[in-house]
Amino acid sequence: MSRFPEIAALAGVALLAGSLAYAAGPGSVSGDAGPEVSVAAIELPTGLGLGREAKPEEIAGWDIDIRPDGHGLPVGRGTVRDGEDVYIAQCAVCHGDFGEAAGRWPMLAGGEGSLASHDPVKTVGSYWPHASTLIDYINRAMPYGNAQSLSPDELYAVTAYVLYLNDVILDEDFELSNENFTEIRLPNEANFFPDDRGVSEAHFWREPCMEDCKPGEAVIANRARVLDVTPEDGMRGRMD
Secondary structure, eight states: OOOHHHHHHHHHHHHHHHHHHHHHOTTOEEETTEEEEOGGGSOOOOSOOOOOOOOHHHHHHHOOOOOTTSTTOOSOEEEHHHHHHHHHHHTHHHHOTTSSOSTTSOOOSOOTTOTTSSSOOOOTTTTOSOHHHHHHHHHHHOSTTSTTOSOHHHHHHHHHHHHHHTTSSOOTTOEEETTTGGGOOOTTGGGOOOOOHHHHTGGGOOOOOOSSOOOSOOOOOOOGGGSOSSOOTTOOOOOO
């Protein structure tokens, strides 16, 4: 955002102060009808005067994230059986009847043991770290085109059904709720960990070359569009 209006306002105050000071002499502002006023006492603007503080109810409308520790979970409950009905009505058209995906829409189930292969299949069961990742995304963004339309009970039910499709929940009568949600663990959780590159890779870092740099002009050695995201052993993307 440009600071020009604020700068202009400050400049206007400075010009006014300068004009008054010129008329009254150094160090003061005076007029025929009033006492002297110090230039330093003139109050300067502190902002652009735009916007207002958000109201609590406005913040609450955006503050809907659900975290792995259960913070943000709405109060509600729903069974796998109930979730199947919600899923068929709201989700299957894109994600398939059993989470296998329809067309180019994302798969929700399957892919177990595929992450180390040439063609990893990243689904809720094979890749995602936390069950909260699933319920948070459904809560904020699904169903497609009608986001945030599910009731809390429908939300828990359809989440339970997707977990059932991934063999995380095995009982069709299992009831998922805000009371037991944090007990759910996804298979790939242990393979996610905090980013520690600030410590573990610090020995790779170096300051940009500022003197005695390698001669010659920088050239493009490769391009992303010719690189396989999961290259096979011994294979590298070809240069243009």
